[in-house]
Amino acid sequence: MSRPPLLPVARGFQALATAPQWSRLLERGTHREIVSGRRLIEQGVRSRTVYAVRRGRVRVVYTDQDGTETLIAVRGPGDLLGEYAHGDGSEHVASVWALEHGAVAVLNARAFGQYIESAGLGNALQHYMLGKARENTARMWRTANLGTEKRMAQLFLETVEAAPDGDVPTVPLTQDQIASALGVSRSSVAQLLKLWRTKGLVRTQPAPLTLTDLTAVARRASAT
Numbered sequence: 001m002s003r004p005p006l007l008p009v010a011r012g013f014q015a016l017a018t019a020p021q022w023s024r025l026l027e028r029g030t031h032r033e034i035v036s037g038r039r040l041i042e043q044g045v046r047s048r049t050v051y052a053v054r055r056g057r058v059r060v061v062y063t064d065q066d067g068t069e070t071l072i073a074v075r076g077p078g079d080l081l082g083e084y085a086h087g088d089g090s091e092h093v094a095s096v097w098a099l100e101h102g103a104v105a106v107l108n109a110r111a112f113g114q115y116i117e118s119a120g121l122g123n124a125l126q127h128y129m130l131g132k133a134r135e136n137t138a139r140m141w142r143t144a145n146l147g148t149e150k151r152m153a154q155l156f157l158e159t160v161e162a163a164p165d166g167d168v169p170t171v172p173l174t175q176d177q178i179a180s181a182l183g184v185s186r187s188s189v190a191q192l193l194k195l196w197r198t199k200g201l202v203r204t205q206p207a208p209l210t211l212t213d214l215t216a217v218a219r220r221a222s223a224t
Contacts, residue, residue, distance in 0.1 A: 001170040005118050007014070008069070009164035009165060010022075010078055011076070011077070011078040011079075011161075011162075011164055012053070012076070012077070012078035012079035012080070012128070013052075013079060013080045013124070013125070013128045013178075014077070014078030014079075015078060016121075016127060017119075017121060017124060017126055018152070019117050020055075022066055022078075023067065023117070023195055024103070024115070025052055025087060025107075025112075025115055025119075026052055026054065026105040026108055027105075028035045028105075028111055028112075028115055029104075029105030029107040029111075030105065030107075031054075031103060031104075031105060031106075031107045032085060032103065032104050032105075032106050033101070033102070033103050034058075034098040034100060034101065034102045034103060034104055035101060036098050036099060036100045036131075036172070037097065037098060038069070038094060038097070038098050039081055039096065039097050040058065040081065040096045040098060040104070041048060041081060041092050041094070041095055041096040041099070042092065042095055042096040043063055043091075043093065043094050044092065044127050045089065045091060046091050046092075047082060047085060047089075047092060048084045048089055048105045048108055048109040048110070049082055049106060049107070049108060049109065050080060050081070050083050050105060050106075050108075050109060050112040050151075051080065051082055051096075051104040051105070051106055052079075052080055052081075052095060052105040052107065052108075053076060053078065053079045053080075053081065053102070053104050054077060054102070054103040054104055054105060055077055055103045055104040056076070056077070056098060056099070056100050056101055056102015056103065056163075057074055057075065057076040057099045057100055057102070057159065057162045057163055057172065058074070058075050058076070058081065058097060058098050058099055058174070059071060059073075059074055059075075059096070059097050059177070060072040060073045060074075060075060060081075060094050060095070060096050060104075061094060061095055061097065061101055062093065062094045062095075067181045068180075068185075070180075070182035071096050071139075071155075071180065072136060072139075072154075073132070073135060073158075073176075073187060074099070074158055074159045075096075075162060075164030076163050076164070077102075077162075077163070077164070078131050079161075079162075081094075081096050083112070083125065083129065084129065089109070090152070091098075094134040099172040099173065100172045100208075102218075103168050118121065118163075120154075128164055129131075137194050137224065141184060142154065143182075146168045148182055148184050148188060148192065149192055149220060150220060150221060151179065152182060153217050153220040153221035154191060155171075155178065155181055155216070156171050156209075156211060156217055156221075157181065157218060157221050159171045159172075159173065160211060160214070163190055168210060169210065169211040169214050169223075170208045170209065170210050170211075171208060171209040171210075171211065172208040172209075173208075173209070175189050175190060175193070183189075185208055193209075195223075199205055199213075199216070200212055200216075201213045201216050201217055202217075
């Protein structure tokens, strides 16, 4: 299901800055294309780099000692990556992987910090980072209290909303990645997707997964 043409939508940190401020932030970085499946940030590694997402979506995941991944978030255009570790050069607490081809602006932490201060965006950055922390709390609550189908619907909507200018609502996650994000087996995800295909909610081939009835998926995400 295609969306109607939309004006560009600001989201993430971009929505907390003015258009000129966001543009100047991007100009201070080095343009880099990102490739689907490549890692941008590695968990446990110290880095003095901040990424501003210009195009394309990424997944942020925490990996425990036995290799189990926990999805932290799906990010997209307008978001920042690595801003938590920029201030003190601490280790990254999660890895970031590209879900599709895109582009980022790469800034060293000093240049990023200097621009945030000079542009008067310190409060906006704090607000943005607190918002991320609240998202993590909400995700943990959903995992503990909601059923698999409702959480899958919410995950799909979150992924679609991370690409606000896309004219087709796609979810560039594999079934393994969906299962990992929901904390269920791959077979459980496969069964749900089969049901949704029969009801006309999704199309799984060709990849990526596409939401063919966005309204029906939204109803499942908010069902009581």
